[in-house]
Amino acid sequence: MSGTRPINCIIPPYILDKLLDSENSEVRQAALDTMLLTARLRGERAIRSSFTGAAAPGDGRRTVFDCEQEEFLRNAVLARPEDGPESTDPAVNRAFDALGLTRDFYKEVFQRNSVDGQGMRLDGYVHFGFKVNNAFWDGRQMLFGDGDGQEFSNLTGSLEVISHELTHGVTDHTSGFVYHNQSGALNESMSDVFGSLVKQWSLKQRAEEADWLIGADVWTPGIGGDALRSMKDPGRAYNNPQFGKDPQPDRMSRFIHLPDTKRGDFGGVHFNSGIPNKAFYLTAVRIGGFAWEAAGTIWYEALKASSAEDQFQDFATTTFQKAGELFGAGGPEQAAVLSAWQEVEVPIRGVPTGVARIRSFAANGSGGAGREDGLAALARQIGTLNDKVTQLAKDVAELKGTR
Ligand SMILES: [Zn+2]
The missing domain is CATH 3.10.170.10 (Elastase; domain 1)
Structure with missing residues (x-):
């Protein structure tokens, strides 16, 4: 530490x-x-x-x-x-x-x-x-x-x-995510994810019933319906004359680049956390039910398996791998994780971007059972490929270590 x-x-x-x-x-x-x-x-x-x-x-x-x-x-x-x-x-x-x-x-x-x-x-x-x-x-x-x-x-x-x-x-x-830039935004996001899950768990709320807001009860008691952050709608937690508009981005193309200083919020850790926050929200509602069960377990296991300097793409890839390990490669949980990260424009390592199109095609409801099977098979192949890439990366790291 x-x-x-x-x-x-x-x-x-x-x-x-x-x-x-x-x-x-x-x-x-x-x-x-x-x-x-x-x-x-x-x-x-x-x-x-x-x-x-x-x-x-x-x-x-x-x-x-x-x-x-x-x-x-x-x-x-x-x-x-x-x-x-x-x-x-x-x-x-x-x-x-x-x-x-x-x-x-x-x-x-x-x-x-x-x-x-x-x-x-x-x-x-x-x-x-x-x-x-x-x-x-x-x-x-x-x-x-x-x-x-x-x-x-x-x-x-x-x-x-x-x-x-x-x-x-x-x-x-656990991971010890370093508190600056993308690893810092992951650190902030973990706190919002599990912070919100504690509340949902205590109220026995399903993912689709929860408000996914952070700090609604303590911030601006005179203004109703607002919060410090919204995991469901990053960038729309508040909008008022005094504080302006919630500055959180909800996808990589809106990523905010700030200096790694106190004034720069250590590279925007409270800004860009909106991106992984939204990925968690999307995963949870797409799986459905209690968010702390499947989605929460995937995130928690990924947190424990992550390293201090990990970036968004690393964490996304880890959640994808954990979803496969815990709930089966190509299953609905892993498909939810994949589509969530794709929607916030964080690519998962080893997954070709073309899958995004197939995914959205299937999600549009036009895909029959046959198409779903095809998607599941594809996700399984990706999972296998992913394991190979991870193993390769480990081999390379070991080779470097013995040099
Ligand atoms: Zn915090």
């Missing part, structure tokens, strides 16, 4: 930037404080990561602390331990419940023991700082601001915001 990895937070810099332009001085002040605080936390995380001592394991035992609007965790008071009674403070209980739902989701759906897979304890700090417009995961614990009450309500108010943040921990402990 790299010490230079930035602290993870839910609110993308392009939204905090807009808050600085607000006509309301209180909103401007809260935004400025949030930015300064984020910078400070980043520094603390860089220092902390040089110590190897991780949080002690404990089957994901939760402890919620109250910062009482201060910014120093050592002054926080114990508000609710795992076996303690309910608090009179709703923010404490919301954080406690969301940590528990996220932990239980990973345990029951993927047999994963907490964030690190080894029972890492889950500590949450509520009322962090004064009117802080953000929620953070600093590699060890979650911090929740209260929001300024105008552009943001209390950040404990959104389950998928909390599960988004904890999933950054899961990614750190």
Whole structure:
């Protein structure tokens, strides 16, 4: 785990930037404080990561602390331990419940023991700082601001915001997707995918029933129907005079090139995550049913099999391979994965682009049973070809290693 990895937070810099332009001085002040605080936390995380001592394991035992609007965790008071009674403070209980739902989701759906897979304890700090417009995961614990009450309500108010943040921990402990450019956008996307799945799982929603929104409950409480991001419609999560239009692209031809700096959102990690987000959404609705079952399992296994510097095409190829391994080559699950990535214009390695035309032809409903069989056979051939390419790549890598 790299010490230079930035602290993870839910609110993308392009939204905090807009808050600085607000006509309301209180909103401007809260935004400025949030930015300064984020910078400070980043520094603390860089220092902390040089110590190897991780949080002690404990089957994901939760402890919620109250910062009482201060910014120093050592002054926080114990508000609710795992076996303690309910608090009179709703923010404490919301954080406690969301940590528990996220932990239980990973345990029951993927047999994963907490964030690190080894029972890492889950500590949450509520009322962090004064009117802080953000929620953070600093590699060890979650911090929740209260929001300024105008552009943001209390950040404990959104389950998928909390599960988004904890999933950054899961990614750190699996692929370790490096937080810049395409691997960073994959990192962000994993958090949206599993963040949304935790919510869908807790509500027992089918893929077609879910709203696929991130942060709808905490962002701009005065504006209904909007969210920080939409996995179903990247680029259409919001459109209002203050924040402008949601800038997320939904396909590669709209990919946004930004510098790999803090101001450039580390190469647009919160922008381009719209592309893999949409691929997951399409896969889930095309398979149908509960998204955490087939689609979620394919993505989770692909996350575990991925490498830190992987690009969109690498991850797409891994999901295609995992779909074949888990549910059969040429099956409907693998076909859904293939068509989803093709729609967002991410090619899968070893798959000829002509397949896209065959796919859309079949999807248009004009294909009879015979044509479906032909498609399945083709997908199987592609799967075999893919395995050969992967093996070849491994052989080449080994040859290079022995040189
Ligand atoms: Zn994030």
